[in-house]
Amino acid sequence: MPDEFLASVLESADVAVLACETHGNIVVANRAARKLFGGDVLPRNHPLFRALETGTALTVEFAAVGVSGVETNVLVSAKPLLDGDGNRIGAIATCAPLASALETQRGQAEEAKKRLELLLESTGEGVYEVDLEDRCTFTNGSAAAMLGYRREDLLGRRMHELIHHTDSKGQPRPLADCAIHRVLRDGRGCQIDDESFFRADGSSFPVEYSAFPILEAGAVCGAVVTFVDVSARRRIEAALHESETKYRTLFETVSEGIYQTSPNGELLGANRALVEMLGYDSENELRAQDVSDLYAVPQERERLTAKLETEGRLVDVELLLKRKDGRIIRVIENARAVRDERTQVIYYEGTLTLPR
Template sequence: MNDQEKTKPQLLNELLELRLRVAGLELLAKEYKHANEALQKSEEKFSKAFLASPDGITIARLRDGMIFDINESFVRITGYTRDEVIGKSVAELKYWVIARDRKKFLGMLRRKGECIGFATVFCTNHGKCIPALISARIITIEGDPCVLSVIRDISKLKTIEQALRESEKRYRRLFEESMDAIFYTTREGIFVDVNHSMVALFGYSRVEFIEKVNVTELYVLPGERERVLQKLEGEIGIRDYPVRFRNRSGGEMDCVLSAVLRCAEDGSILGYQGIVRDVTKQHRTEEAVKLSEARYRAIVEDQTELICRFLPDGTITFVNGAYCRYFGKKYEELVGRSFMPFIPEEDHEQLRAQFAAFNPKHPVSTHEHRVITPSGEVRWQQWTNRMIMDEQHRAVEFQAVGRDTTDRRMMEEMLQESAEKIKLFACSISHDLKNPAIGIQGLTKLLLKRHKDILDDKGRECCGLILKTSEQIAEFAEKINAFVAAKEAPLIIESIRLKELLQMIKREFSDKLDIRQVKWSEPENLSAIRADRTGLIRILRNLVDNALKYGGKDLTEIRIDYKESDDFHILSITDDGGGIGKDHCKKIFNPFQRHETSRGIEGTGLGLAIVKEIVEQHGGEVKVASSPEKGTTFCLSLSKHPCPRNLFRRDRTAYQGGGRLWTKQI
């Protein structure tokens, strides 16, 4: 039936059906459009995520592993370009380092349809192996099963993990090897961990601490832990808090506790971390030091000698009672002020110079100086000062002990005046005895010479007795002179650099040595000796002068040698001059004794006698060995421990010189 044969109702029905179909097609078109737009948006999102992801992403066919898309992060991580990867299979690229890992990964993927967080090692295009995590899922693209893989480079994460492990290892080592006892506890006092020092300090094992011991049991005083926690939680930590603990054997210990809170993320207190240090021995030592200081202070305060301490600028930091009484001042009036106002102004500069001479090698010095008493009287004091140094050997303070020496000095002056009178008297007696004796001796010899034949036996016998008596008188006079000459200044024993002393003597005689072309020889290495400096100079000067005077024209060398024994310093002075006869060697040290070869040479005959006396004052002896062929050697020994009766604190010559200050450094 064609359209013309159809009735109107039929045509209307067909038109209605046609309209319904068109409406359906329009609806389908709209739905398709919406779906297509949604798909485009989804693809855009996926594309953005695909391209922007920091992890490497690949899409490959499951059946042969051929890769048909990668993102930029994969290029960055593996070092492959896009052209080197697209169209290649995973097997061809060989970026799986461990083949069995790939096999295991694919097996899990096929069984489960996905594999999440598989750890393996990938090899980059440059041959570098990197640790990685790979996650993959099977997806269908255009009806073809594919694998979407995400590769994450975890090199930095591994580095961080290794650093954390090393840090934990170092911390654990510090924890275990610390000399201080370290612990962790809960808020209830249950031990979480303790180190070896904690075990050693308290005597409990680690297991006993964690399973059996509560921290409250360690406190000696009841309620002490509560007080510690109150302070700890109130101040968020404590440092060196004094606590008494009890160890496993019941012994009590003085300790200091340092602790901090251990808190959760929400700020709640989980427990405490602390360090315990046993200070029992330290406290006992401090108590002993305090007791010692109290005893020392009592001794210092009871001393009759003046004791003080002062800074390098002269500011007094301590004085004892004797010091206060001497100057008529209270302790508070002296400490914090300089002692220089007690010293006459004209002595200030010299005193400062004495203190400036202190050094690490000579930290002790004894000197005398004048002081002004509260009454205005000028008196003498002797002080022994010791320099106190810091670790850099710089002076930080001085400690001094002093005494008044005015009366002693006055007595010494009186003794000196008396000694001078005795010396003058002795010299006068010697002169008045010796000259007449020599005259009598000469007249008697002349009488025998001229009238020997006239005198009978009795007369000649009388002349012999006269001669003998006159010789005895002369000898007695010589002994008086020797006694007077020998009693010189008392010894001041100090450390002397022998090398410097010999060089000084050499310079003193350098002109004579050069003119006569006499060689000077001495050892290269000479140790310091302890002796009287002035006396040693006199000895060396007299012996060198003696060699130059009496060595004669044959003298070409003066040699000094040194050695030592357990008790003596031994010096020898040798010259290769004319020598001395054996007979004269025996009496050469007698006062006024002069050899017949000394005629026409200036001298008093006292030089060697002085040498002998000074050597004997040092507790030693002097000997001479000489022959005309070998020259002369004077050998002298000086005791390392001189007899105390020969020692005094002050040199007589310094006193006679009128100096205001005298100093000896050690």
């Protein structure tokens, strides 16, 4: 790109641009800079020279005095210029009238705020903020909907008194014991997965929430809380637990012996019927045995596992097993090989019954 074109672009820019070399001599000052500072001579306290001397970038307010003697407050961003080897060869600064810069910053901040609000409104998580007095200063639509309030009805309300006043046992939760209040007090975030929030109608629902401090100039000025309603998950967990309990009850009460074994001969699990069938006192005692030692003919297990490997299951196979007291019993086995996604056998499971 021709130097004349770049010089023309620089000269026509509305933002003042200044540059100096290592001795502090101004080598670039575009039209906006000359108008703002009144020529090529800058006061030695200009941020451009501070960036040159310290080697660090800075953004500060500065009072610029033009040719007419009129003082203009400007926002200056200055930083050192480095060559390809990282050596300092000068400094560059851009300057804009403070009112214009602040207006630009306000516009950028407002745009960022709008994007953040859109993001918060698009999430299914509830989000709200509180000040140091625990008063709600912001809430998104998801939070208001889950809590059963209109958004305007939450603003200014003390959230602990409103939604977090009682623990899972129905006992009052003092403010001092509230994890969110501790965030305001101590400035340390928290994640909680076993508490409940209360709706406007007085009903409660289980939640998982995170609370983190909001800092201003390094000091805590509030907290932001994000939460999700885990009612559906809790119902699923309860149903699974009930199903597992029923399965375990069935597992322990059926008359057939049920087992799981690993390919290397470890007994992974056995029900009460199998423990009694083989004459042991407990499942742990039985599991301490090598499965091969339970066969009257030890080589029989190798033959049957080979068949499971190739055919995938055993159907009504008769075999002889050895009880703890040494007595040999005849049983009928039905079993299958359980494989992972790579078709590798991870364990065998099956049933053993005594012939009628």
